[in-house]
Amino acid sequence: xxxxxxxxxxxxxxxxxxxxxxxxxxxxxxxxxxxxxxxxxxxxxxxxxxxxxxxxxxxxxxxxxxxxxxxxxxxxxxxx
Amino acid sequence: xxxxxxxxxxxxxxxxxxxxxxxxxxxxxxxxxxxxxxxxxxxxxxxxxxxxxxxxxxxxxxxxxxxxxxxxxxxxxxxxxxxxxxxxxxxxxxxxxxxxxxxxxxxxxxxxxxxxxxxxxxxxxxxxxxxxxxxxxxxxxxxxxxxxxxxxxxxxxxxxxxxxxxxxxxxxxxxxxxxxxxxxxxxxxxxxxxxxxxxxxxxxxxxxxxxxxxxxxxxxxxxxxxxxxxxxxxxxxxx
Amino acid sequence: xxxxxxxxxxxxxxxxxxxxxxxxxxxxxxxxxxxxxxxxxxxxxxxxxxxxxxxxxxxxxxxxxxxxxxxxxxxxxxxxxxxxxxxxxxxxxxxxxxxxxxxxxxxxxxxxxxxxxx
Numbered sequence: 001x002x003x004x005x006x007x008x009x010x011x012x013x014x015x016x017x018x019x020x021x022x023x024x025x026x027x028x029x030x031x032x033x034x035x036x037x038x039x040x041x042x043x044x045x046x047x048x049x050x051x052x053x054x055x056x057x058x059x060x061x062x063x064x065x066x067x068x069x070x071x072x073x074x075x076x077x078x079x080x
Numbered sequence: 081x082x083x084x085x086x087x088x089x090x091x092x093x094x095x096x097x098x099x100x101x102x103x104x105x106x107x108x109x110x111x112x113x114x115x116x117x118x119x120x121x122x123x124x125x126x127x128x129x130x131x132x133x134x135x136x137x138x139x140x141x142x143x144x145x146x147x148x149x150x151x152x153x154x155x156x157x158x159x160x161x162x163x164x165x166x167x168x169x170x171x172x173x174x175x176x177x178x179x180x181x182x183x184x185x186x187x188x189x190x191x192x193x194x195x196x197x198x199x200x201x202x203x204x205x206x207x208x209x210x211x212x213x214x215x216x217x218x219x220x221x222x223x224x225x226x227x228x229x230x231x232x233x234x235x236x237x238x239x240x241x242x243x244x245x246x247x248x249x250x251x252x253x254x255x256x257x258x259x260x261x262x263x264x265x266x267x268x269x270x271x272x273x274x275x276x277x278x279x280x281x282x283x284x285x286x287x288x289x290x291x292x293x294x295x296x297x298x299x300x301x302x303x304x305x306x307x308x309x310x311x312x313x314x315x316x317x318x319x
Numbered sequence: 320x321x322x323x324x325x326x327x328x329x330x331x332x333x334x335x336x337x338x339x340x341x342x343x344x345x346x347x348x349x350x351x352x353x354x355x356x357x358x359x360x361x362x363x364x365x366x367x368x369x370x371x372x373x374x375x376x377x378x379x380x381x382x383x384x385x386x387x388x389x390x391x392x393x394x395x396x397x398x399x400x401x402x403x404x405x406x407x408x409x410x411x412x413x414x415x416x417x418x419x420x421x422x423x424x425x426x427x428x429x430x431x432x433x434x435x436x437x
Binding site for chain 2: 066
């Protein structure tokens with residue numbers, strides 16, 4: 001269990017760094033979603049089920065959809 | 081005369097609010113340190129006092145219900161600002177949605193998502209979850225309608241007026257239960273004693289399930305309004 | 320002494336893990352978008368379903384097993400649909416150009432669709 005937590009923490013940091021470093025917004029959003037997913041499993045590992053549910057629903061679901069719609073709006077403005 | 085009257089009313093309201101806040105802050109307990117402070121008290125006697133198996137829900141909607149009221153007010157402010165900037169008077173320019181396969185499959189799955197959100201909201205005092213999480217799952221249905229079936233479908237099924245009505249009903253449920261707490265128990269948002277039942281059943285834990293339903297309706301409708309007003313002139317005809 | 324139930328559940332779980340490995344190999348080795356999507360669809364449709372079935376047999380209580388099997392059925396519904404949507408979107412956004420392929424049945428289908436509309 002200790003090893004699993006350590007691996008998840010490493011991937012969490014990697015996902016956060018990737019989300020910051022990429023230039024394209026779409027890939028950054030995908031990495032933010034992955035970040036939320038890893039954070040959800042970490043919360044679940046620490047037996048905080050309420051926070052895990054909130055993080056999964058808001059971080060991985062709703063934030064991605066809202067960011068995607070905002071990004072597509074920006075793209076339309078650029079191309080037109 | 082009219083302006084003077086308004087000023088005097090505002091001053092009187094502020095003075096009354098100040099007195100009410102002062103009286104309330106007088107009632108707060110002194111700080112005792114983390115060991116024998118409030119968290120230890122809640123862990124020991126939270127179940128017997130509120131009847132809620134999920135202690136987090138007991139803290140959120142009973143001990144700290146006033147903070148939750150503030151949070152839902154923050155969501156109301158966010159919805160108001162976004163709707164004010166991205167006006168929803170404009171008619172939706174809708175896409176045709178995704179392909180037939182995706183539409184049919186989500187037609188099968190979407191009722192189960194609605195069922196799951198209702199489960200999470202109504203069982204907030206028994207299992208992990210609660211009004212906020214269930215409300216966001218409820219908003220996900222509106223997002224699915226907007227993306228998969230096109231936002232005109234979402235406009236037909238859940239029009240913005242209907243979402244506004246849902247949000248208002250949720251906020252009024254929360255406030256009404258708070259005011260009922262004043263009249264029946266003596267404090268704002270106090271847990272209503274006559275609603276308690278055997279611990280562990282669905283309708284127990286006083287007013288917590290009803291506050292959960294109010295918060296769920298409010299959060300779900302509010303986030304759906306945010307997404308709808310962001311998407312409505314976004315997706316155009318493609319392919 | 321291992322009972323037959325545990326043997327079956329371990330067999331299902333190891334088969335699921337093997338298919339997950341196949342997915343990773345495919346994502347690394349395949350050349351372009353559509354073949355990679357084809358490889359990536361395996362991980363939930365086969366591997367996830369097999370692992371949930373193995374878990375359901377491993378715990379062997381009625382309500383827990385039923386919940387896990389329901390999660391598996393949800394995977395079985397949702398993942399092919401998501402794969403289909405991703406492939407269609409990558410076709411319509413010209414991420415992989417259709418001229419690179421010898422057989423392009425979908426564009427013929429779309430052209431037939433346009434002819435039917437106009």
